Amino acid sequence: MLLSDIRNILDAKVLTGEDEAALSAIDIHMACGCDLMSDVLAFVKDQALLLSGLINQQVIRTAEMMDIRAVCFVRGKVPADDVIELAKDRGIALIATEMPLYNACGILYDKGLRGKDK
Amino acid sequence: MIKHYEISGTDFANGGEASSDFKTVLKKLGVPMDVIRKVSIAMYEAEINTIIHGHGGTCDAEIMPDRVVITFKDSGPGIKDIDLAMQEGYSTATDQIRELGFGAGMGLPNIKKYTDDMQIETSEGKGTTVILTIKL
Structure with a gap:
């Protein structure tokens, strides 16, 4: 699923300045909704989106270590x-949606973006 | 080749800078991405542990022809019960650390999972040394 589509589905704001073409160039294969960074670090998959209610530096560091391409902050939080x-x-x-974590994950799942099975 | 890093015990916001820098070094050397990710995850968890439990310390990351060896040393309180610390879900982290997304008791188990060898030397009141080995 393209990040541009995810942005539209979640009615999210883009925080890092990517235009439509740049968002369309980011293809997301999998997602993870989590506020525990150690749980994120146990989740190894390529081309992933992280959805989180945490907005500190360690969310970005964690994404960096995991090669996570994009992060969506939920409940209207902006870092x-x-x-x-x-x-x-x-x-x-980085994108930000007003939706709570559960709803944002559920809507993306319903549209076909899945997480890791185990 | 050895990279040396000083890990601040008070600057949690910048925690992960050593792991980030070493990841860049491994990328430049052309190390396979799956190995880089294992090194990055284990090193980052250990770096965060050095900050929140060891109150800061040092890190020496050495690249050898067949493996990467990363040594974290701190002069913190030490680990009272290593078997307990290795259990998933056990943590002595403060609520402040938990609010930042860590302290879920997954640090040492995650490090063990992503390394080929993990050695811990610890002494109560004197500090802890953690040595991580990842085969190339």
């Missing part, structure tokens, strides 16, 4: 500028 700058520097796209 501080230095967190957004770190993501830009590491090539990680």
Whole structure:
């Protein structure tokens, strides 16, 4: 699923400045909804989207270590500028939706974006 | 080749900088991505542990022809019961650390999962040394 489609489905704002073409170039194969970074670190898959209610630097660091391409912040949370700058520097796209985590994950799952089975 | 890093015990926001830098080094050397990811995850978990449990320390990451060896040393309180610390879900982290997304008791189990060998030397009141080995 393209990040541009995910942005539309979740009615999300783009925080890291990617235009439509850049969002369409990011193909997401799998998603993970989590606020525990150690659980995210146990989840190894390529081309993943992380959905989280946490908005600190360690979310970006965790995404960096896991080669996660994009992070979606939920419940209308927006991280501080230095967190957004770190993501830009590491090539990680950030989007933000007003939806709560459960709903955002459920809607994406329903549209065909799955998580890791085990 | 050895890279040396100082790990601050108070600067949690910048935690992960050593792991990030070493990941860049491995990429430049052309190390396979699946190996880089294993190194990155294990090193990042150990770096976070050094900050939140060891109150800071040092990290030496050595690249050898057949393996990567990463040594974290701290002068923190040490690990009272290693068997307990190795159990998934057991943690002594504070609520403040948990609010930041860590302290779920997955650090050492995750490190063990992604390394070929993990050695822990610890002494109560004196500190902890963790040595990670990942085969190339």
